Amino acid sequence: MLRLENIKYSRNSKEIIKGVTINFEDNKITSIIGSNGVGKSTLAYIIMGLSDYKPNDGKIYLDDKDITDFSITERARLGISLLWQEPARFEGLTVKDYLSLGGKIKLDVIKDALNLVRLNPDVYLSRYVDKKLSGGERKRVEIASCILLKPKFLIMDEPDSGIDLMSLDMIVDIMKYLKDNGTGVIVITHREEIATHSDYSYLICDGKVLKSGVCSDIIDYYRSTCDLCDNVNAPKENLI
Amino acid sequence: MIDIVKAYEDEFNKLVELYEKNTNDNSLKNKGVASIIVSGNKVVGLNTLKGIDVKSKTRGDGVVIIDVDIQDNTVIPIPVHLCTGFLEKKGEQLLQFNYNIGANVKVRFKSHCILTKIEKLHHKMISQMYIGKNSFVTYEDEHFHDENGGIFVETITYAKLDKNAFFQSKFYATKTRIGRINVVMDFDLDDYAKADLESKIYGKKDDKIDIQEILRLNGQYSSGIAKSSIFATDSTEANVINEAYGNGAYSKGHIECNEVVKGSNVLVSTVPILKVVNEKSELTHEASVGRIRQDQLDILMSKGLDEEEAVNIIVNGLIS
Ligand SMILES: Nc1ncnc2c1ncn2[C@@H]1O[C@H](COP(=O)(O)OP(=O)(O)OP(=O)(O)O)[C@@H](O)[C@H]1O
Ligand SMILES: [Mg+2]
Numbered sequence: 001m002l003r004l005e006n007i008k009y010s011r012n013s014k015e016i017i018k019g020v021t022i023n024f025e026d027n028k029i030t031s032i033i034g035s036n037g038v039g040k041s042t043l044a045y046i047i048m049g050l051s052d053y054k055p056n057d058g059k060i061y062l063d064d065k066d067i068t069d070f071s072i073t074e075r076a077r078l079g080i081s082l083l084w085q086e087p088a089r090f091e092g093l094t095v096k097d098y099l100s101l102g103g104k105i106k107l108d109v110i111k112d113a114l115n116l117v118r119l120n121p122d123v124y125l126s127r128y129v130d131k132k133l134s135g136g137e138r139k140r141v142e143i144a145s146c147i148l149l150k151p152k153f154l155i156m157d158e159p160d161s162g163i164d165l166m167s168l169d170m171i172v173d174i175m176k177y178l179k180d181n182g183t184g185v186i187v188i189t190h191r192e193e194i195a196t197h198s199d200y201s202y203l204i205c206d207g208k209v210l211k212s213g214v215c216s217d218i219i220d221y222y223r224s225t226c227d228l229c230d231n232v233n234a235p236k237e238n239l240i
Numbered sequence: 241m242i243d244i245v246k247a248y249e250d251e252f253n254k255l256v257e258l259y260e261k262n263t264n265d266n267s268l269k270n271k272g273v274a275s276i277i278v279s280g281n282k283v284v285g286l287n288t289l290k291g292i293d294v295k296s297k298t299r300g301d302g303v304v305i306i307d308v309d310i311q312d313n314t315v316i317p318i319p320v321h322l323c324t325g326f327l328e329k330k331g332e333q334l335l336q337f338n339y340n341i342g343a344n345v346k347v348r349f350k351s352h353c354i355l356t357k358i359e360k361l362h363h364k365m366i367s368q369m370y371i372g373k374n375s376f377v378t379y380e381d382e383h384f385h386d387e388n389g390g391i392f393v394e395t396i397t398y399a400k401l402d403k404n405a406f407f408q409s410k411f412y413a414t415k416t417r418i419g420r421i422n423v424v425m426d427f428d429l430d431d432y433a434k435a436d437l438e439s440k441i442y443g444k445k446d447d448k449i450d451i452q453e454i455l456r457l458n459g460q461y462s463s464g465i466a467k468s469s470i471f472a473t474d475s476t477e478a479n480v481i482n483e484a485y486g487n488g489a490y491s492k493g494h495i496e497c498n499e500v501v502k503g504s505n506v507l508v509s510t511v512p513i514l515k516v517v518n519e520k521s522e523l524t525h526e527a528s529v530g531r532i533r534q535d536q537l538d539i540l541m542s543k544g545l546d547e548e549e550a551v552n553i554i555v556n557g558l559i560s
Contacts, residue, residue, distance in 0.1 A: 050538055072541040081542050088536040092557030101543050101553070149543060 001025060002047070002080070002153050002184065007058035009046055009207075016042050017055070018207035024153060029175055029185040031198035031215060033222060039207040040188045041085060044155045047186075048082040049075045062152075079152030083159055087142040089130050095141055096125040102149050113144040116177065118170055135162040143174060154178060155186045160194060168193050192219055248284035255279050255325040258354050262384045267321055275321040278304060281333060289316060291345075303334040312342035312372065319380075322351040326361055335365045343372035343402070351381040353393070356416075360390040369399040369407075376406045383413040389445055391419035398426050401433035403459065411439040414471070414556070420448045425466070431459035431488065437466045442555065443476030455484040457491035457521065467496040468510075471555040475505035483513040486521025496526040500558050502551065530558060 002024040009017040016039050024030050032040050045053040047060065049072045060068045062078055070078070090098065099110045111121040117140040127133060129141060139162045146154055159171045171194060175185050189195050201218035203211045203226075211221055244252045255277060256268045267273040268285070274292055277285035281304050283296040291314030296306045310316075326333050341347065355361060371377050385391050393413075401407055411423060418441055427435045435455060443449050449472070455464035470478045484493035497510040512525040532554050540550035 048538075048542055051534075072538060073544060073546045076542050076544040084535075084539055084542075088533065088539050090536060090554060090557050093553065101540065101545065145543065 001061075001063060002186075003059075003061040004043075004047070005059045005061065007043075007046060007055045007060070009042060009053065009055045011052075016207050017046065019058070020204075020207070020209055022202055022209065022212075024184055024186055025200070026152070026184045027179060027182060028200065029179055029187060029198040031195040031201045032186065032188045032204060033190070033195055033201060033218065034204035034210075035226065038204045040204055041157055042207075043204070044082060044157045044186075044188060047155055048072055048080065076149075076151075081146055081149050081151040081154050083142060083146050083154060083156040085157040085161055086135075087138055089133070089138065091128070091130050093129050094125065095127050095129060098129045098141065099145055099148055101145070105148055110144075110148065113147045114141075116147060116170075116174060117141070117144045118167065119144070136164060139163055143171075147174065147178065150181065151183055153184045153186060155188070157188045158190065159187060160189065160191055172197050195219060243286045245282070245284050245286075248279065248282065251279040251327060252277060252284040254327055255284065255323060255354065258325060258356065259323050259352060262354060262356075263352060263382075267318070268323060273318050273321055274316065275323065276306065276308075278306075278322075278324040278335065280326055280328065280331070290314075292316065292320070301334075302332070303336055305336050305338070307338045308340070310339075310341045310345050310347060313344045314342065315346040316348070319348040319350040322349060323354065324351070324363075324365070325354040326358060326363065329357070329359045331361055333361065333363045335363075337365065337367040337369075339367065339369040339371075341369070341371045341375055341377060343374055345372065345375040345377070347375075347377055349377070349379045351379065353381070353383045355391050355393075356384060356386045358386070358391055359388070362392045362394075364394040365396070367395075367397045367399075369397065371399065371401045371405040371407055373402045374404045375402075378408040378410075380410045381412065383416075383418065385413070385416045385419060387417045387444075389417050389419040389447060393419065393421045394424075395422075396424040396426075398428075399435075400428045401430060401435060401462075403430045404432040405430070406434045406436075408436040409438065411441075414440050414442040416442075417444045418442065418447050418449065422450045424452045424454075426452075426454045426456070427464065428456045429459055429462035429464060429488075429491075432461045433459055434462070435464040435466075437464070438468075440469045441471070441478075443470065443472045443474075443478055445474045445476070447472075447474075447476045449476065449478040449480075451479070452481045453483070453495070455493050455495070456487065457485060457493050458487045459491070460488040461490045462488050463492040465494045465496070468498070469558075470497070470499045470508065471502075471558075472499060472506045472508050473502045473551070475503070475507075477507040478509070480508075480510045481513065482510070482525065484515070484523050484525075486514075486516045486518055486523050489518050489520040491518065491521045493521075493523045494525070495523075498527070498558070499529045500532065500555055501529060502532045 007020045114121045201215040274289045293309040453466035482495035514523040
């Protein structure tokens with residue numbers, strides 16, 4: 001289990017995360033939904049341990065181990081990884097090199113991962129992970145890389161962004177594939193088609209968990225309540 | 241049989257072991273591979289093949305002089321291995337190589353300087369090279385140091401390429417910390433001769449890097465490329481001077497310097513000097529200074545690499 005316990009985080013003396021407690025279960029798909037700017041990506045960076053995202057308060061546990069002070073590398077080595085919303089580009093590194101970063105991986109396994117993200121290995125293995133890949137191609141390569149890492153928990157920050165609508169089913173298939181292969185998926189999304197496949201959902205507003213439950217209930221609530229609320233990031237007290 | 245100087249067998253073995261550990265290559269014990277192995281200020285191992293003659297002596301002032309003569313028409317399929325090492329903690333290592341390479345020769349040199357576990361060392365290697373007509377020579381030089389930076393390396397090469405000779409040099413010091421380094425490559429090219437010089441250096445902490453590459457394109461249709469790539473971190477200082485002189489008609493030169501910096505205390509400069517003496521000569525230059533981005537480091541670290549491994553991958557890509 002990956003546990004966030006009363007996490008608070010401020011930036012430029014503005015509080016962005018205001019006390020979040022969530023238990024992410026092993027081998028489950030957990031979705032995080034909420035309007036723009038409520039702190040979803042911030043939460044992802046806090047879990048991954050980016051240097052500018054050390055919480056001011058609260059603890060993070062992985063299977064009862066306190067990892068609050070662990071570096072990105074240490075967390076990654078314990079099995080936490082992140083699918084970045086907009087993955088960085090690298091000059092002089094081929095897709096094959098990039099997908100082999102996690103260690104010695106058989107070529108066949110790399111090819112299988114590319115096939116899962118619907119990139120033809122014959123075409124893409126020798127391409128570079130640089131600016132010449134399109135946004136969607138780069139994102140697919142990144143998804144393949146995350147699959148090959150076989151993480152214990154993978155945070156997917158808007159996995160569908162940059163991916164064409166026709167391929168949303170691919171993202172869903174991959175989340176299921178990850179779950180079936182021992183990964184707990186934490187998916188941040190604005191898309192109902194994706195959230196609906198999660199086992200449990202959290203609705204975030206104004207740096208807090210506004211509501212949690214099975215996905216259909218949370219989406220219904222979000223639709224009925226948040227749509228009407230003109231206080232994005234400042235929910236009326238009686239809603240909480 | 242490989243000629244291992246009996247009195248120095250121990251040093252030979254120690255160096256070979258270090259070499260194999262650093263390079264994963266076991267050709268120093270292979271008698272089909274020509275090799276010259278220097279430890280401190282003496283030659284401790286030597287293996288020559290038909291067409292190559294090597295003589296060495298240590299001068300009274302401690303300079304090791306090594307004459308390498310290669311006869312006309314000699315073709316050596318496997319690279320000649322040069323390995324220099326220093327097994328003491330402190331001192332000075334002064335080497336002078338005189339290469340006399342005949343006409344129509346084809347030879348590759350692979351040089352490794354293994355200077356690990358050293359506190360303070362001045363390592364100076366002067367190479368004077370004559371390359372005969374139509375010969376093809378490549379020279380790869382790689383340095384392995386360790387992280388304490390107490391080494392001052394000077395590698396100075398003067399080469400004269402006769403008509404239609406080809407020379408390619410690669411100088412790499414990217415795997416470990418360099419310390420202080422001064423590289424000079426001064427090349428003189430006759431008609432139709434061609435030189436291709438490349439150096440790649442990784443600077444850390446307070447390393448200081450000076451590179452000067454000079455192409456004297458004297459002959460008609462001579463051509464050359466001098467390319468330096470520097471990766472400077474922490475408070476590294478790097479100064480690169482690339483020079484090309486277009487003296488011969490239709491000579492062509494290109495000089496290039498790419499620097500990647502990380503950290504705000506880095507001091508780098510690059511100065512190109514191009515002199516077109518013959519109006520039919522053509523010279524170009526290119527320079528860039530790039531920076532490593534935090535999001536690149538983060539993404540690699542989120543795959544389990546540590547910062548240093550991540551930096552290496554980014555740099556190797558950038559300066560490949
Ligand atoms: N580097 C930064 N400096 C200052 N404020 C920031 C910074 N990054 C994010 N914020 C602010 O923190 C808040 C949360 O941002 P975050 O990116 O976590 O939102 P999000 O929920 O992921 O939104 P979206 O759905 O648009 O991706 C926003 O108000 C944003 O403006
Ligand atoms: Mg976001």
